[in-house]
Amino acid sequence: MLRRFEPRRRLLLCAIGAVATVTLAACGGSDVAGTPEPAGSSPSSSAGSAVDLDALLIDPASFPAQYDAIVLPPQAIAQASPDLTGIPAGAEVSPAGCKPADVAPGTAALIVGTDNANRATISIELTSVGEPLSAREDQLKECNEVQATKSGATSTIESTITPAPPIDADETLAVRQTVSSGTGSEAVTQSMLTLMAQVGDVRIAATHMSFDSATPDAETLDELFTAAVQKVKAG
16 A cells, blocks of 8 residues: 555655756655756746746755755646645545646746755745635635545545744735555655745745654745745745
8 A cells, every 4th residue: 555655645756856866765765867957947937827937936045955956847847736735636536626726837836945864845836826825725724634536545635724924925824734645554644834925926835845744844944935925026
């Protein structure tokens, strides 16, 4: 059972490893050659969005040294973005209506910093949206426990709304989530803390993800989230 769940739970880390030289325990510890991209070098945001989201991303140098940060190309965003919600693309979700909206091609930009020592990541995702952040908050409140099934494997996503971060934005939101699969010695847990803000039609989401119940690096997450929101507001 564990082998059926682990590849999906580790999609984000493996997507990162596909475009950078990173030793990832979550991907089997293999090194993959590549070069980190500076913010603004990817063409992912120009195709489907009037806003150049890549140009609004914070730079990889903004991350502390322990986080090896890279900007993901479009094909990696398509793989990694669903993992930040705990619900993979193409999964059947129960209750119905609890699946987050899919990220359309060309409407997202994503930078991920990987802490290999602690097997954790901090991701900053910008998306162009056509609805207020309150719509996502309402969905999370109604869907505090969700089951997602794909390829015969089922996981449970539990979401808890926490106090919103105090930052100058149109709307803000914070949520803690756990994604659980397997039982007993084969249990796998993915823990996430996500801070969100919306400025106009640009949604900023900063997520700390780890594969255990360790305390998230909330201080670094907050610093990067604040920098990300300020850069979007500055345009």
